[in-house]
Amino acid sequence: METEEKDIVTVDEIREAVAAIKAERPAYTELLDFFEKLFLAQEGAKGRVQLEPIQISEELLLIKRKESLPLINRGDFAIDIKASETLIREICRLAMVTNELLAEASNKLAEALDRGMLEVALFSKILSEDETDLEKAAQELKIDKKILAFFVYSSIRPSLCLCAEQLATYLDNDGPWKRGYCPICGSPPALSILRDDGERSLVCSFCGHEWHAQRIFCPFCENKDYKTLHYFFSEEEKGYRVDVCDACKKYLKTVDTTGMKHPIY
Numbered sequence: 001m002e003t004e005e006k007d008i009v010t011v012d013e014i015r016e017a018v019a020a021i022k023a024e025r026p027a028y029t030e031l032l033d034f035f036e037k038l039f040l041a042q043e044g045a046k047g048r049v050q051l052e053p054i055q056i057s058e059e060l061l062l063i064k065r066k067e068s069l070p071l072i073n074r075g076d077f078a079i080d081i082k083a084s085e086t087l088i089r090e091i092c093r094l095a096m097v098t099n100e101l102l103a104e105a106s107n108k109l110a111e112a113l114d115r116g117m118l119e120v121a122l123f124s125k126i127l128s129e130d131e132t133d134l135e136k137a138a139q140e141l142k143i144d145k146k147i148l149a150f151f152v153y154s155s156i157r158p159s160l161c162l163c164a165e166q167l168a169t170y171l172d173n174d175g176p177w178k179r180g181y182c183p184i185c186g187s188p189p190a191l192s193i194l195r196d197d198g199e200r201s202l203v204c205s206f207c208g209h210e211w212h213a214q215r216i217f218c219p220f221c222e223n224k225d226y227k228t229l230h231y232f233f234s235e236e237e238k239g240y241r242v243d244v245c246d247a248c249k250k251y252l253k254t255v256d257t258t259g260m261k262h263p264i265y
């Protein structure tokens with residue numbers, strides 16, 4: 001799909017886009033600074049990640065395509081543990097100067113890393129939807145579970161994205177993907193994007209893969225009845241809206257990039 005188009009995010013583009021939001025919403029400066037540095041660190045980490053390509057046999061691929069199944073499960077992603085460990089230390093350094101909550105957690109985490117108390121296995125264990133290991137680690141390190149998950153997930157994200165890019169070569173891209181989940185890993189979308197050309201794409205909440213989707217369609221229950229699909233937006237921020245489905249009551253954030261110079265999502 002439009003992977004090539006999507007993946008060309010340069011460091012300058014990230015900086016420019018963040019500067020544009022800071023100008024519009026100065027109240028978010030502190031967190032934006034953190035996320036800008038985090039994105040840049042993740043982009044930088046991609047250059048260090050080394051992964052063996054995931055192979056899918058022709059036979060299996062035929063079944064996946066016929067049944068519209070995702071290519072892999074979350075647990076099947078390949079993770080570069082060494083690159084993730086380097087990145088989590090970098091994220092700790094960035095978080096230490098952001099706000100009290102993040103500083104406290106990152107101090108504890110950095111200390112645990114120095115003492116070898118954070119099992120590196122957690123990097124791959126977080127792939128599974130079973131949170132037992134994460135809960136155990138959070139208790140041992142006395143760090144909020146959500147914050148710990150955020151740090152660990154952020155540090156494996158470059159591996160996930162690179163894996164998803166490699167796997168995307170297996171997708172057949174004849175028209176929009178008809179299912180609501182990510183064609184690579186089966187996770188739900190985190191975001192919907194509308195483009196100038198009237199096309200809609202969805203972005204995976206887990207691997208970051210972006211796929212071409214039907215325009216009138218709820219990805220959570222696959223409802224296609226326009227009468228039960230609505231959206232809300234605020235007058236000040238017309239480019240950002242929330243799509244709501246009456247059938248399943250779920251909602252999805254949408255960015256309409258039409259006419260936006262620096263769409264942010």
Ligand SMILES: [Zn+2]
Nearest residue numbers: 182185204207
């Ligand atoms: Zn995915």
Ligand SMILES: [Zn+2]
Nearest residue numbers: 218221245248
């Ligand atoms: Zn729905």
